[in-house]
Amino acid sequence: MHDFIKLTKAFSDPTRVRILGLLLEGELCVCNIVEVTEFAQPTISRHLKQCTDAGLTFARKAGGWTHYRLATDSTEKYIAEFISLLKQAVETDKTFLELRSKLHALKKAKNIF
Amino acid sequence: MHDFIKLTKAFSDPTRVRILGLLLEGELCVCNIVEVTEFAQPTISRHLKQCTDAGLTFARKAGGWTHYRLATDSTEKYIAEFISLLKQAVETDKTFLELRSKLHALKKAKNIF
DNA sequence: TACGTATTTAGCAATATGGCTAAATGTAGA
DNA sequence: TCTACATTTAGCCATATTGCTAAATACGTA
Numbered sequence: 317m318h319d320f321i322k323l324t325k326a327f328s329d330p331t332r333v334r335i336l337g338l339l340l341e342g343e344l345c346v347c348n349i350v351e352v353t354e355f356a357q358p359t360i361s362r363h364l365k366q367c368t369d370a371g372l373t374f375a376r377k378a379g380g381w382t383h384y385r386l387a388t389d390s391t392e393k394y395i396a397e398f399i400s401l402l403k404q405a406v407e408t409d410k411t412f413l414e415l416r417s418k419l420h421a422l423k424k425a426k427n428i429f
Numbered sequence: 430m431h432d433f434i435k436l437t438k439a440f441s442d443p444t445r446v447r448i449l450g451l452l453l454e455g456e457l458c459v460c461n462i463v464e465v466t467e468f469a470q471p472t473i474s475r476h477l478k479q480c481t482d483a484g485l486t487f488a489r490k491a492g493g494w495t496h497y498r499l500a501t502d503s504t505e506k507y508i509a510e511f512i513s514l515l516k517q518a519v520e521t522d523k524t525f526l527e528l529r530s531k532l533h534a535l536k537k538a539k540n541i542f
Numbered sequence: 543t544a545c546g547t548a549t550t551t552a553g554c555a556a557t558a559t560g561g562c563t564a565a566a567t568g569t570a571g572a
Numbered sequence: 573t574c575t576a577c578a579t580t581t582a583g584c585c586a587t588a589t590t591g592c593t594a595a596a597t598a599c600g601t602a
Contacts, residue, residue, distance in 0.1 A: 442560075471562080475561095476560090492568095493569050
């Protein structure tokens with residue numbers, strides 16, 4: 317039950333759902349998410365910590381940067397189902413689609429992904 | 430997004446998940462859930478309202494009683510998937526299993542289900 | 543070592559949540 | 573109508589959540 321509640325709580329805030337949606341596009345560093353969403357860095361950091369605690373994301377430190385990726389390959393209970401629901405939820409969210417466009421533009425501009 | 434968040438919020442509290450789990454056994458009136466869970470009636474009532482607002486339950490008024498049932502036949506987005514997750518979540522929750530036993534005993538004692 | 547950049551941790555304020563009791567509402571029956 | 577019972581609504585309180593800024597931490601480089 318506790319694991320399930322951690323997941324539903326992780327998904328019970330639109331900002332977090334949108335962050336997770338961006339990670340559907342592949343691994344991102346915190347700074348990318350900050351740039352796209354325009355939330356303060358500590359805010360994003362805390363959301364990502366909660367997602368990681370719930371088993372939804374993995375962090376990879378590389379020098380000063382931390383890269384986060386979705387736990388798409390996780391075999392933990394519920395995770396695959398929730399990621400499938402995530403895809404459906406973001407695809408119809410206008411705010412998310414704008415953020416994703418912004419991310420694509422950023423990727424193109426920086427040319428480093 | 431809003432509908433999705435309403436669902437994840439509905440599932441983000443263990444008391445509500447357990448109430449929804451009891452409704453997997455079939456339609457129940459508020460007083461049954463109160464008796465089994467030992468929460469105050471207004472507390473249960475409010476949880477059920479939230480579930481109904483999220484499209485997870487339906488209310489049927491019959492005289493003084495209100496019977497709630499899970500929206501197992503709903504074709505609304507996400508609902509079937511969430512009910513499937515609900516089943517998994519409650520099956521391994523000790524507290525829920527105790528409540529369900531209590532419900533079964535109650536049904537047998539009252540002999541009216 | 544010292545500095546710059548990225549991230550996390552700590553702590554604050556506004557709001558949301560989940561429990562309760564008391565009061566209001568709705569229905570059935572004397 | 574009055575009473576009894578089931579439920580909902582309103583309002584209170586303690587705690588959790590989510591945004592922020594400031595401070596602390598971690599890493600690479602001059």
